[in-house]
Amino acid sequence: MDWLLYPWRKTRHYFIKRSLLKSLRDEAAEEFLKILLNFMTFSFLIDRRLRKNIEGFNGLIQFKSKDNEIRVLAEFKNNKLKQKELEPNESLKVTPNATVIFKNAEALMNFLLPRGGQEGKKNRRDILRSLLRNEVILDGNFNYIYRFGYLANHLQLQLAKAFD
Amino acid sequence: MMPEKFPLIVDIGRGSTEDGPGVRTTVFFKGCPLSCKWCQNPETLDPQVEIGFYPKDCIGCFDCAIACSEDAILPEANVRIDRSKCARCAQCADICPGKGLRRIGNYYEVEELIEILLRDRVFYETSDGGVTLSGGEPTLWPGYCGELLRGLKANGIHTAVQTCGYFDYSAFEKELLPWIDLVMYDIKIIGPEEHRQHTGRDNKKILENFIRLSKENIELIPRVPLIPGFTTSEENLSGISNFVRAGGIKECSLLHYNPLGLSKWEHIGKAEPELPRCLPQNESEQSPGQP
Amino acid sequence: MPIALDDLSLKSVTLDKLLRLKKLRDVHFKTRPAVCTELPLLMTTYMRRMDNASDSQEVRAAKRLKYVLENKKPLIQDDDLLAGTTTTKTKGMVIYPQFMGQALWPELETLPERSKNPYNITQAEIDDLNFKVFPYWMDGTIQEVCRKDYNNPTCQKIMERLVFFLGTKAHVISHTVPDYEVVIEEGLDSIIKTTTAKESTETDHKKKDFYKAVRTVLEGVIAYAQRLSKKTAAMAQRELDPVRKEELMTISKICERVPEKKPQTFHEALQAIWICHVALHQENNNIAMSLGRLDQMLYRLYSDDIKAGTLTPEKAVELVGCFFLRLVDHVPMSPETGEELFGGSGSNQAITIGGVDQNGKNAVNELTYVLLRATELLKVRDPNVNARYCPDENPPEYLVRLGEVNITTKATPCFHNDVEVIKTLLAQNYTEKDARNYSIVGCVEPVCGGKTFGHTGAIMLNLTSALEMALFQGRHRLTEEEQVGPKTAPPSEMLNFSDFLNAFETQLIFLIDQSVELNNMLGKTHLKVHPLPLLSALTKGTMDKGKDVLEGGATYNASGAAIIGLSEVVDSLCALKELVFDKQETAFAELIKAVENDWQGYERLHQKAIHSENKYGAGSREAADMTKYLLDFLHTEYQSRENYRGGKYTVGYWTMTTHAGWGVLTGAMPSGRRNREVLPSGITPVSRQAPDLMESLGFVANLDAKKIANSHALNLKYTPARDPAHMIPKFASSVEAFMKMGGLQVQFNLIDRATLKDAKAHPEKYPNLLVRVSGYTAYFGDLNKYMQEEIIIRAEYDLDTGKEVW
Numbered sequence A: 001m002d003w004l005l006y007p008w009r010k011t012r013h014y015f016i017k018r019s020l021l022k023s024l025r026d027e028a029a030e031e032f033l034k035i036l037l038n039f040m041t042f043s044f045l046i047d048r049r050l051r052k053n054i055e056g057f058n059g060l061i062q063f064k065s066k067d068n069e070i071r072v073l074a075e076f077k078n079n080k081l082k083q084k085e086l087e088p089n090e091s092l093k094v095t096p097n098a099t100v101i102f103k104n105a106e107a108l109m110n111f112l113l114p115r116g117g118q119e120g121k122k123n124r125r126d127i128l129r130s131l132l133r134n135e136v137i138l139d140g141n142f143n144y145i146y147r148f149g150y151l152a153n154h155l156q157l158q159l160a161k162a163f164d
Numbered sequence B: 001m002m003p004e005k006f007p008l009i010v011d012i013g014r015g016s017t018e019d020g021p022g023v024r025t026t027v028f029f030k031g032c033p034l035s036c037k038w039c040q041n042p043e044t045l046d047p048q049v050e051i052g053f054y055p056k057d058c059i060g061c062f063d064c065a066i067a068c069s070e071d072a073i074l075p076e077a078n079v080r081i082d083r084s085k086c087a088r089c090a091q092c093a094d095i096c097p098g099k100g101l102r103r104i105g106n107y108y109e110v111e112e113l114i115e116i117l118l119r120d121r122v123f124y125e126t127s128d129g130g131v132t133l134s135g136g137e138p139t140l141w142p143g144y145c146g147e148l149l150r151g152l153k154a155n156g157i158h159t160a161v162q163t164c165g166y167f168d169y170s171a172f173e174k175e176l177l178p179w180i181d182l183v184m185y186d187i188k189i190i191g192p193e194e195h196r197q198h199t200g201r202d203n204k205k206i207l208e209n210f211i212r213l214s215k216e217n218i219e220l221i222p223r224v225p226l227i228p229g230f231t232t233s234e235e236n237l238s239g240i241s242n243f244v245r246a247g248g249i250k251e252c253s254l255l256h257y258n259p260l261g262l263s264k265w266e267h268i269g270k271a272e273p274e275l276p277r278c279l280p281q282n283e284s285e286q287s288p289g290q291p
Numbered sequence C: 001m002p003i004a005l006d007d008l009s010l011k012s013v014t015l016d017k018l019l020r021l022k023k024l025r026d027v028h029f030k031t032r033p034a035v036c037t038e039l040p041l042l043m044t045t046y047m048r049r050m051d052n053a054s055d056s057q058e059v060r061a062a063k064r065l066k067y068v069l070e071n072k073k074p075l076i077q078d079d080d081l082l083a084g085t086t087t088t089k090t091k092g093m094v095i096y097p098q099f100m101g102q103a104l105w106p107e108l109e110t111l112p113e114r115s116k117n118p119y120n121i122t123q124a125e126i127d128d129l130n131f132k133v134f135p136y137w138m139d140g141t142i143q144e145v146c147r148k149d150y151n152n153p154t155c156q157k158i159m160e161r162l163v164f165f166l167g168t169k170a171h172v173i174s175h176t177v178p179d180y181e182v183v184i185e186e187g188l189d190s191i192i193k194t195t196t197a198k199e200s201t202e203t204d205h206k207k208k209d210f211y212k213a214v215r216t217v218l219e220g221v222i223a224y225a226q227r228l229s230k231k232t233a234a235m236a237q238r239e240l241d242p243v244r245k246e247e248l249m250t251i252s253k254i255c256e257r258v259p260e261k262k263p264q265t266f267h268e269a270l271q272a273i274w275i276c277h278v279a280l281h282q283e284n285n286n287i288a289m290s291l292g293r294l295d296q297m298l299y300r301l302y303s304d305d306i307k308a309g310t311l312t313p314e315k316a317v318e319l320v321g322c323f324f325l326r327l328v329d330h331v332p333m334s335p336e337t338g339e340e341l342f343g344g345s346g347s348n349q350a351i352t353i354g355g356v357d358q359n360g361k362n363a364v365n366e367l368t369y370v371l372l373r374a375t376e377l378l379k380v381r382d383p384n385v386n387a388r389y390c391p392d393e394n395p396p397e398y399l400v401r402l403g404e405v406n407i408t409t410k411a412t413p414c415f416h417n418d419v420e421v422i423k424t425l426l427a428q429n430y431t432e433k434d435a436r437n438y439s440i441v442g443c444v445e446p447v448c449g450g451k452t453f454g455h456t457g458a459i460m461l462n463l464t465s466a467l468e469m470a471l472f473q474g475r476h477r478l479t480e481e482e483q484v485g486p487k488t489a490p491p492s493e494m495l496n497f498s499d500f501l502n503a504f505e506t507q508l509i510f511l512i513d514q515s516v517e518l519n520n521m522l523g524k525t526h527l528k529v530h531p532l533p534l535l536s537a538l539t540k541g542t543m544d545k546g547k548d549v550l551e552g553g554a555t556y557n558a559s560g561a562a563i564i565g566l567s568e569v570v571d572s573l574c575a576l577k578e579l580v581f582d583k584q585e586t587a588f589a590e591l592i593k594a595v596e597n598d599w600q601g602y603e604r605l606h607q608k609a610i611h612s613e614n615k616y617g618a619g620s621r622e623a624a625d626m627t628k629y630l631l632d633f634l635h636t637e638y639q640s641r642e643n644y645r646g647g648k649y650t651v652g653y654w655t656m657t658t659h660a661g662w663g664v665l666t667g668a669m670p671s672g673r674r675n676r677e678v679l680p681s682g683i684t685p686v687s688r689q690a691p692d693l694m695e696s697l698g699f700v701a702n703l704d705a706k707k708i709a710n711s712h713a714l715n716l717k718y719t720p721a722r723d724p725a726h727m728i729p730k731f732a733s734s735v736e737a738f739m740k741m742g743g744l745q746v747q748f749n750l751i752d753r754a755t756l757k758d759a760k761a762h763p764e765k766y767p768n769l770l771v772r773v774s775g776y777t778a779y780f781g782d783l784n785k786y787m788q789e790e791i792i793i794r795a796e797y798d799l800d801t802g803k804e805v806w
């Protein structure tokens, strides 16, 4: 029982969960990416079972908006996820394995949480569909994004269970 | 009635298997000497060009009003042409973008028509089909049809003619008969008075022509349209049957009536004739009777 | 042996008599497909633990496949007469980790909840894929190795925008007919002898390795057969039912002999092919791996058995039926949106029947009718049955029978005209014998089975994209402001139609170049990452050349492109020419605004576009000339390009379901088309624009088949008559006429619009309704809504009137 050892993390995790859900509900999606990554970071920290998903996974995924205003790096390394915000014109030392360029916040949300937030099953999206709609453009190794997609989906399912 | 100098054609129906043996292309001529009250193709009655109006296809642009020099365009939803003013110049139909107004009746040079009909030659060959002249009444233009049929025969095409029988036999015999393989001959009503009453003409000529034709070396199929209230009485049918048999013909085909044809009157601005109310509802799907 | 059947329809052979088939068929329809992890797990385990990186790629691939075959579970379905299964599931989705299996990764946990085509998967299987399989192959798929090796090439990026063209090689190369004739006429041991001899004398290392690899994989196939034999023998031991016990013993004996040795009975031949087919699917994606001319290949053994009295036509239908029901034991992998936009397909394994023999003489035989009866009884989507018909050479009763089966199954078989197909192949430098011996791959594509490696579905090109880019100076409305193609002149600078055509050609050539470049890169990567020793062993030419099929080892080499949206583009080009230049009804800029606004506010112009007389399939000279121009242009351009194996590109016009998917992504067009409408399928006219059946048949028949070397799918619907007997002769004569006019291929759905609409609204009322998509057959209920809609609106003709019904 991880959380007994890390009660503060657990509490913080709870609040992140709440804010994530809130951002889904309000569709206040600007903050959504950061909150999601935050949520993922903490989930990996506190849940050993979950951590297994990223064991040995080394990868760098960049998310950026089309206008370059939002740029966030997600780095999987040493069985941890770290995130970093970038300045619009900041150059990268290492080329990311994959870059997700999204049209707008809503597009990103559809892409990352294909189960569609509150809309549930009805409006299911997946990576391919986002590509088809030209809501996102992928550059780089698709498999990294598929893997990220699995993690996002998996967490979303867990979340849904926890709050059901 | 005096036919136009040139025949107009309402439609060239390609690929029908209902107008004679095999797969056929049917040429529908415009103009008919009879005016049967139940006519299903009222646009083939008048030998002149007509303008049909199809409200469903009209987008309300009124380009037609600009094109019309007779001031005959009306702004109503279901009526677009004041037929009393209309000179049938078809300017409006030519300009209409949506095909809300359509020209009915086109002239084709014989060679042009033969060229079109020969396009389907392979279909005739693989199905033992051919070309059928229908209408309206093709025999109104013996010269034109004769040339057309001769041209088709020269290409080895099976030819058939559908007729109401009201024609001048000598012209028919001279111009058409040598090039025809099959005649489908309508006999509607056997009693002369009823015939005149419902079709506008006496049937004497029709019956005489039939007898003469039955003696020719040609395939002849009499056809009786089954129009409830007009032709379906026991008396009429047995009368026709006796008449036909007397001519030595054993086969007769019965045509089921398609009440859907009725709505067509409106498009050409004619009043729908009064019909008895006993029309069956489900006949519309029936295919023509087999001999 | 002359045909000795009293009744060519074999009406006395029914499912009520063949209870085994009835049962197996029920199982097929009742089983929900499930993900199978056997293959990816075996492959991954091998790569992690046993792979020797110092071996050549060819040998590594061979050893890996041998390991798979040696460790794959030997299974037989209850009651089945043929042993061996593609996966461990009754109906298994095969995951190929080196192809694009990872695309399923995000939705592993929600697969069973899919609204269309859900799949079963267990938690253990999810964990296997998520923890063991997928992570291992992240940098090793063909798609990603290609990206890395060629430094993230533009062509790949364009393809990954999905709307311009698809290069399928990263996912699937199968699309071919393996040489099953050698399996029947010689047995695998004869290839092993040849390859062993070559291996020992060959001095060139690379070739030596190739021979070694071939030997290795064939040993693997035989090992799999032996294990099936042991397994069935063991099952026989335990079996209590004496009849089944006997059957299992027979099967065990058969698997002991074949495919190693030359089969001696009809049953043995089917079993031999099936084992090889299963083995090939462990190496090659399960899409469009086709079987060739079964009625020719199997005929000798069939008639021997009949003569010997050990086989009856009824028993043959049963065996063939078992074989068909084996072919549906696997489904291709497709991610959810892929399913929704492009999916609903089976594995699309084609078989070919009828036609002429190598001497040009009638080849229809008793077995042809046996295969037709099995098709008629089972009504399953695989195999995709392709009937060759040679007017004046094949007997009329054969055509009548084909019509009858079409009317009962509503969707199959489709028709290929021998005269035209053979002409086309001769123009592609086939020998006369090989051309006459053609068989069909996948949807409609003719190849010489066993001799051609023709990846006929290598490229799918969206022709409307080229038009779109010409209208918008190299941009596409979907990808918005991005400059995808070269910047061509704006409409204001186009003074005549040829200015526009110049722009169109520039964009089209750009797309052709990109699609070819990508295909060639993927082909080379495929060879590097995943050579195909088993498919090479079963393709003629490779033994002499000592080369893998991916390197040009086959006798004939080609790659196929399929063009989507032909009739739509013809109508649009004609409308543009007429409205802007010929009749000057509108300024070009206005027309562009109109299509940008989906014709809103441009009613008049819209009507003019719709009612233009220059429509594809409607007797217009202008449209015919435009079509000819496009066919010539595409054929010349693709043929002038060489693939990575020294073969040429051929062009075809069939669309699978891409026309539905791409239609949704495509905006309004000058033809009068509106936003998001589905595109017409195959080479079929746009619905409601070709009202006469004869005219549209004639229009397509008059196209020059030599320019359509990858064939086409003409998809039509005929309204079913109440009395089928009344309809058969009409149906047959329409096909005969189409072919006599020079038609290449045609296929039908014999279902009316009302029924299809009802089936869309109430799927439960129509379980397993078979329909023809564009090339293959599928179950209507499995198709996405766009595809269903396309089949509903697809041109339907009434054979009584010859008119399109609306």
Ligand code: SF4
Residues within 6 Å of the ligand: B057, B058, B059, B060, B061, B062, B063, B064, B065, B080, B092, B095, B096, B097, B098, B099, B100, B101
């Ligand atoms: S021109 Fe045609 S579409 Fe326009 S108002 Fe007249 S009938 Fe209607």
Ligand code: SF4
Residues within 6 Å of the ligand: B051, B067, B068, B069, B070, B071, B072, B073, B081, B085, B086, B087, B088, B089, B090, B091, B092, B093
């Ligand atoms: S046919 Fe001529 S006269 Fe008649 S309404 Fe049309 S334009 Fe006017």
